Amino acid sequence: MDREEMSNEENYAFDVAGYLHIPGVLNKQEVNRINDALTTVGETEGMLGWAKQNRELFRNLMVHPQLVWYLNQLIGHGFRLDQAPRLLGNREGEGCSVLTGGDEPRDPSRAYYIQKNRRSCQGLKAIWVLEDVEEGDGGLHVVQASHKSNVETPVDLATLQDDMGLVKQPVLKAGDLFLLAETTLQGVLPWANNSKRLLSYWYAGRAAIQSNGPGPGADEDYLPEWTKDAPPEHRAILNRPGHTDANPQPMLNTDGKKTWVEKSPERIHPSIYVRDPNSAIDDKEFYSWDLNGYLIVPGVMDVDWLTKANAAVDEFQDRVVVGSELARGSKTQAGTGRPLLSGLLDLPDPYNEPFRKMIAHPAVVARLNWMKGGGYRADGATVFCAVEGTSGHALHDGNEPMSPSRGYYFKNGRSYAETITITWQLRDVEAGLGGFAAVPGSHKTQYAMPPGIRTCDDTMGLVVQPAMKAGDVLFFMDGGCTHGALAWKNPIERRGVLIKYQSRNSNWGKGVIDPQERWGNVVEGMTEEQLTVMRGPERDARDRTVPRLDVRDGQVSVSLDIGH
Numbered sequence: 001m002d003r004e005e006m007s008n009e010e011n012y013a014f015d016v017a018g019y020l021h022i023p024g025v026l027n028k029q030e031v032n033r034i035n036d037a038l039t040t041v042g043e044t045e046g047m048l049g050w051a052k053q054n055r056e057l058f059r060n061l062m063v064h065p066q067l068v069w070y071l072n073q074l075i076g077h078g079f080r081l082d083q084a085p086r087l088l089g090n091r092e093g094e095g096c097s098v099l100t101g102g103d104e105p106r107d108p109s110r111a112y113y114i115q116k117n118r119r120s121c122q123g124l125k126a127i128w129v130l131e132d133v134e135e136g137d138g139g140l141h142v143v144q145a146s147h148k149s150n151v152e153t154p155v156d157l158a159t160l161q162d163d164m165g166l167v168k169q170p171v172l173k174a175g176d177l178f179l180l181a182e183t184t185l186q187g188v189l190p191w192a193n194n195s196k197r198l199l200s201y202w203y204a205g206r207a208a209i210q211s212n213g214p215g216p217g218a219d220e221d222y223l224p225e226w227t228k229d230a231p232p233e234h235r236a237i238l239n240r241p242g243h244t245d246a247n248p249q250p251m252l253n254t255d256g257k258k259t260w261v262e263k264s265p266e267r268i269h270p271s272i273y274v275r276d277p278n279s280a281i282d283d284k285e286f287y288s289w290d291l292n293g294y295l296i297v298p299g300v301m302d303v304d305w306l307t308k309a310n311a312a313v314d315e316f317q318d319r320v321v322v323g324s325e326l327a328r329g330s331k332t333q334a335g336t337g338r339p340l341l342s343g344l345l346d347l348p349d350p351y352n353e354p355f356r357k358m359i360a361h362p363a364v365v366a367r368l369n370w371m372k373g374g375g376y377r378a379d380g381a382t383v384f385c386a387v388e389g390t391s392g393h394a395l396h397d398g399n400e401p402m403s404p405s406r407g408y409y410f411k412n413g414r415s416y417a418e419t420i421t422i423t424w425q426l427r428d429v430e431a432g433l434g435g436f437a438a439v440p441g442s443h444k445t446q447y448a449m450p451p452g453i454r455t456c457d458d459t460m461g462l463v464v465q466p467a468m469k470a471g472d473v474l475f476f477m478d479g480g481c482t483h484g485a486l487a488w489k490n491p492i493e494r495r496g497v498l499i500k501y502q503s504r505n506s507n508w509g510k511g512v513i514d515p516q517e518r519w520g521n522v523v524e525g526m527t528e529e530q531l532t533v534m535r536g537p538e539r540d541a542r543d544r545t546v547p548r549l550d551v552r553d554g555q556v557s558v559s560l561d562i563g564h
């Protein structure tokens with residue numbers, strides 16, 4: 001490889017999504033040769049042991065230079081093949097509507113680890129695409145960002161009773177390579193027409209124990225001689241990986257007096273917590289929120305409420321202010337300035353009523369309480385009135401760089417989203433016609449947003465623009481989840497009312513900030529440097545209104561240019 005490391009785009013994509021699509025690794029002739037060998041032999045497995053003239057291609061693919069280069073970075077040096085290559089979708093149990101994966105409960109032998117730019121994806125499928133897979137073809141399906149899910153996969157999603165709008169079928173070209181983390185929720189569903197050839201090699205971290213091989217070692221037990229007459233609980237922990245009696249590894253249990261080997265294959269791993277059936281949190285909502293960084297709650301507003309809210313916006317059209325173009329250099333999202341009508345809570349009676357009704361509505365309070373914890377405040381309400389041709393809003397924010405005043409944290413079953421913005425949809429938002437857009441999973445990424453994501457000129461398939469109905473309410477992690485808007489292409493104007501909620505923990509502005517206001521006369525006669533630390537809390541983000549202190553040559557001075 002002529003590059004030393006994966007690009008930030010590739011790192012970001014795999015870290016956010018749990019998979020990486022690398023186009024055109026094999027050329028046409030290479031793909032043809034592999035397809036010919038598959039056709040000649042007519043089998044879907046066992047390639048590594050085929051007759052010499054047919055197997056070499058598959059042995060070479062196993063250590064293809066480009067693949068090895070990626071695996072060294074994604075799994076780590078010393079990775080190994082855990083399961084032999086085979087064509088996906090040809091085994092019993094495949095081709096049915098079940099997804100596997102997810103990171104709750106966590107399986108360390110397959111999990112994804114990342115810290116300070118070091119990664120170890122303990123289980124990873126390398127899928128060679130041997131035939132084009134178009135949209136709607138079926139086959140391989142994935143759920144973006146599910147390799148980092150903190151919440152158990154809802155049964156309805158795993159069994160596809162309800163795909164929750166989360167399940168994607170990647171569009172692939174012959175010659176592509178698709179790298180898929182083992183804990184990304186995935187499944188091979190029935191093909192729409194003909195099955196397509198996806199050749200999968202399953203790799204693992206150098207020490208990770210996953211499956212036993214098919215060789216002679218896996219056919220026998222291996223125990224020290226003296227354990228022949230030992231009790232089963234001794235034999236259960238003295239086995240060796242790869243042998244029959246170590247797959248699966250037996251689990252011991254105890255009542256405090258005696259120890260026994262559990263017969264059930266259920267994993268034993270006690271927690272100090274139990275799932276609270278009285279939390280009043282909807283399982284699927286929590287899963288979506290933690291997975292994506294946003295949540296859509298359908299049908300909160302009724303027709304009467306919608307009518308009144310829309311009538312109020314109609315009434316004050318003369319107050320709509322067209323702001324600046326926000327596409328920030330994007331080619332695909334360029335357009336005209338964004339029209340806003342702000343001050344909705346301060347409109348004269350009775351026009352304020354449909355908006356004041358929003359701010360502490362039970363549907364909002366119920367969710368904000370579990371999303372960020374009680375104690376939060378809102379500012380005003382503003383309606384976004386994009387017209388056909390209004391520019392997109394370049395995507396912004398995300399988990400890297402980290403910001404305590406607006407990030408997402410999950411601990412002990414609780415969501416801590418410090419800043420949440422709610423958008424009440426007064427009109428339908430159609431798929432593909434612009435509006436709110438976000439990168440599901442970006443609230444957990446360790447990599448900075450690439451420029452192509454910011455402009456949406458090169459989204460790598462990671463950006464989602466969800467369709468919504470009038471009356472739906474969108475909650476998103478403003479600051480945590482990378483978000484913005486795509487250019488508005490609908491002849492019917494956008495009508496989304498935005499209300500921002502900050503947690504009790506950080507101040508985004510206003511309130512008692514001035515040193516004199518906060519401390520009184522004690523600040524009299526203080527120097528500028530001293531006054532700098534006497535201010536009240538205020539987050540200034542990009543605007544740089546909070547003075548910082550700098551130290552140079554032992555001298556302290558005030559500056560707006562340093563620090564985060």
Ligand SMILES: [Fe+2]
Pocket residue numbers: 396478483484
């Ligand atoms: Fe924003």
